[in-house]
Amino acid sequence: xxxxxxxxxxxxxxxxxxxxxxxxxxxxxxxxxxxxxxxxxxxxxxxxxxxxxxxxxxxxxxxxxxxxxxxxxxxxxxxxxxxxxxxxxxxxxxxxxxxxxxxxxxxxxxxxxxxxxxxxxxxxxxxxxxxxxxxxxxxxxxxxxxxxxxxxxxxxxxxxxxxxxxxxxxxxxxxxxxxxxxxxxxxxxxxxxxxxxxxxxxxxxxxxxxxxxxxxxxxxxxxxxxxxxxxxxxxxx
Ligand code: 6PG
Numbered sequence: 001x002x003x004x005x006x007x008x009x010x011x012x013x014x015x016x017x018x019x020x021x022x023x024x025x026x027x028x029x030x031x032x033x034x035x036x037x038x039x040x041x042x043x044x045x046x047x048x049x050x051x052x053x054x055x056x057x058x059x060x061x062x063x064x065x066x067x068x069x070x071x072x073x074x075x076x077x078x079x080x081x082x083x084x085x086x087x088x089x090x091x092x093x094x095x096x097x098x099x100x101x102x103x104x105x106x107x108x109x110x111x112x113x114x115x116x117x118x119x120x121x122x123x124x125x126x127x128x129x130x131x132x133x134x135x136x137x138x139x140x141x142x143x144x145x146x147x148x149x150x151x152x153x154x155x156x157x158x159x160x161x162x163x164x165x166x167x168x169x170x171x172x173x174x175x176x177x178x179x180x181x182x183x184x185x186x187x188x189x190x191x192x193x194x195x196x197x198x199x200x201x202x203x204x205x206x207x208x209x210x211x212x213x214x215x216x217x218x219x220x221x222x223x224x225x226x227x228x229x230x231x232x233x234x235x236x237x
Contacts, residue, residue: 001221005231009194012227013043014051016192019225020044020136021052023188024061027135031061032121034178036138036148037068037079040192044138045086053091061097062121063088066139066183067149068101070110070166070174077173078103107166107174114176115164127163127185132219134186139222141193143201145211149177157212180216189222196229203232 006012024031035041048056069077073084080100088098099117102110119125122133139147150156151169156177159165163182167175183189191213193202205214216222 003224016044017047017052032134034064034134034137036140038140042086049087049090064099067177101176111164111166132185137186137189139191147213149175150212184218189218191224193230194227198230
């Protein structure tokens, strides 16, 4: 587990954007990024489309989503809308490289449609541990320890076959989420966590409490990009 602590959220966003650009430049002919939703990563996406834009290999990077709120793509809560406003439009990302999670129809059918799209991109319906689905997965951390839309107490936490499920979360609108097998099938996984309000949950995750974010077992341990405000006491790592 590598932890990078930055003085401010802006420092974290600049470092994360540069980190992702470096990996995409060094990556193969098709580089697959699974984006985090929520508010933390927005600045990273804005910087990719601005300070990093000229050096970023947009033509060969494909953008997927770790989860989505089951709302129209122009809804203020849509993760796709956030990414489109922060990055896709500003960087003129080809439509073929944007892979939004569908939110029309019924959640279960939308989840299946996205799983089918992931199968098609990957070229198979079974994940090979030697060939990851993604090159980079970006994730956030909720104050209840969720990540993507893998909320505590939901059956999504037990799903080990399907890549995408619909999640009924009593505290929020229906969600579509990638499952652990899909999120774990990545060369690298990076959590982005900022703010004093995340310090306690981060300490609990790092302290080994059985929380959804702590259950993620990638090929390698996830990287943690945090700001000073979110940093637990040094002995909690
Ligand atoms: C979402 C995200 C979710 C998010 C965390 C942290 O759709 O909301 O996928 O997992 O990453 O809730 O959200 P913030 O970055 O807004 O704190």
